[in-house]
Amino acid sequence: MAARGPGGPDHRRLQPLEPQAGSDAAALTCKAERQEDGSGYRITGTKAWITHGGKADFYALFARTAPGGHGISCFLAPGATEGLSFGAPERKMGLQAVPTTAAYWDGALVEEDRRIGDEGQGLQIAFSALDSGRLGIAACATGLAQAALDAAVAYANERTTFGRRIVDHQGLGFLLADMAAAVDAARATYLDAARRRDLGRPFSRQASAAKLIATDTAMRVTTDAVQVFGGYGYTRDFPVERYMREAKIMQIFEGTNQIQRLVISRGLARPA
Numbered sequence: 125m126a127a128r129g130p131g132g133p134d135h136r137r138l139q140p141l142e143p144q145a146g147s148d149a150a151a152l153t154c155k156a157e158r159q160e161d162g163s164g165y166r167i168t169g170t171k172a173w174i175t176h177g178g179k180a181d182f183y184a185l186f187a188r189t190a191p192g193g194h195g196i197s198c199f200l201a202p203g204a205t206e207g208l209s210f211g212a213p214e215r216k217m218g219l220q221a222v223p224t225t226a227a228y229w230d231g232a233l234v235e236e237d238r239r240i241g242d243e244g245q246g247l248q249i250a251f252s253a254l255d256s257g258r259l260g261i262a263a264c265a266t267g268l269a270q271a272a273l274d275a276a277v278a279y280a281n282e283r284t285t286f287g288r289r290i291v292d293h294q295g296l297g298f299l300l301a302d303m304a305a306a307v308d309a310a311r312a313t314y315l316d317a318a319r320r321r322d323l324g325r326p327f328s329r330q331a332s333a334a335k336l337i338a339t340d341t342a343m344r345v346t347t348d349a350v351q352v353f354g355g356y357g358y359t360r361d362f363p364v365e366r367y368m369r370e371a372k373i374m375q376i377f378e379g380t381n382q383i384q385r386l387v388i389s390r391g392l393a394r395p396a
């Protein structure tokens with residue numbers, strides 16, 4: 125669990141994931157055993173997908189202090205903790221600026237005052253951090269889609285085929301129009317959710333909707349931007365192929381877009 129994420133210091137900090145417990149975060153098995161001599165908790169288990177693994181100064185850690193969903197606790201552990209080690213960086217499709225590794229906790233001792241909140245409050249802390257993190261990912265995805273749109277519009281105004289700029293071919297111009305409309309809709313959706321948060325109103329469902337809409341938009345708009353560039357879009361000479369690769373991870377982390385639909389549908393369900 126890295127203390128910092130790719131989007132900045134204030135989100136994507138809390139990472140409960142383990143190889144067998146991804147979308148189902150409550151299934152985590154990493155153990156935190158309280159020591160009777162008061163020295164702290166012994167942590168044992170493996171964590172997956174640690175952003176800045178091996179590089180961060182501190183790691184937010186979720187570990188089990190008791191069985192069941194209410195048995196998970198949150199800790200802030202120094203990276204230099206004895207018994208904590210990291211795997212080799214994952215070989216990823218994108219996100220090359222930040223290493224992502226596994227973390228191995230081998231009976232590492234974490235002092236008691238490194239626990240955040242009470243024992244058993246871990247999931248509550250994780251879920252509330254995810255709500256805000258999803259807004260951050262929605263904002264990143266909107267920016268990524270905007271960058272792809274800007275590159276595509278610039279290219280479409282320069283490239284000519286059949287004696288006209290490609291932007292003047294209706295088939296291509298309408299593709300750009302759909303891209304622009306989708307970016308506007310993504311931006312409006314995440315700003316609406318962010319304003320609800322700033323006003324202290326419930327925003328969990330809206331944050332999931334913003335993450336879902338903005339990241340699906342980023343995937344579609346970046347893919348269409350590659351199309352606008354034709355064959356050149358498929359090369360590394362232009363930025364749009366990278367935008368397309370970076371968009372994919374946004375549909376996966378901070379809860380996959382299938383999980384966002386789960387959150388939204390649960391928010392709509394009334395008691396039976």
Ligand SMILES: Cc1cc2nc3c(=O)[nH]c(=O)nc-3n(C[C@H](O)[C@H](O)[C@H](O)COP(=O)(O)OP(=O)(O)OC[C@H]3O[C@@H](n4cnc5c(N)ncnc54)[C@H](O)[C@@H]3O)c2cc1C
Nearest residue numbers: 136138139140141146147173175224376377378379380382
């Ligand atoms: C590059 C990278 C960086 C990451 N960084 C972080 C990070 O900083 N912090 C962090 O916490 N995590 C991070 N992750 C982990 C990421 O959040 C998980 O990969 C993601 O939550 C999905 O978990 P999983 O990979 O175990 O997939 P699984 O949970 O195994 O899911 C596999 C597929 O099944 C679908 N699925 C699962 N359950 C359901 C369901 N109930 N209904 C419908 N569909 C379902 C999923 O949507 C997915 O399509 C990172 C992952 C990657 C690849």
